[in-house]
Amino acid sequence: MTILAPILTGLGFAAGLKIFELLPATDKTRFWETYKWCLAGCAIGGGIVWVFGPMLIVFGMFAIGTLRGVLHEAARIRKEAANNKVRV
Numbered sequence: 001m002t003i004l005a006p007i008l009t010g011l012g013f014a015a016g017l018k019i020f021e022l023l024p025a026t027d028k029t030r031f032w033e034t035y036k037w038c039l040a041g042c043a044i045g046g047g048i049v050w051v052f053g054p055m056l057i058v059f060g061m062f063a064i065g066t067l068r069g070v071l072h073e074a075a076r077i078r079k080e081a082a083n084n085k086v087r088v
Helices: 004-020 031-052 054-083
Strands: none
Touching (some): 004 031, 004 054, 031 054
16 A cells, blocks of 8 residues: 555645646646656655655655655746746
């Protein structure tokens, strides 16, 4: 059951980011592009904290998954600004 935790948590992070993209002024991306980075962040976070116990992986998934989501959004906003020739 622990192997499903990063998969489902990454799915939740990606769904949250995709809901944010429903705003009219945001650039749209494919779901898989968002999900793969959230999944990687959650898997890495879970793997790092696994040595302290399987029940504690949620803290690693939350920390690294959130960081990965923020970095993904920052890169997306920077790319969108470059396409619109606006400095951020």
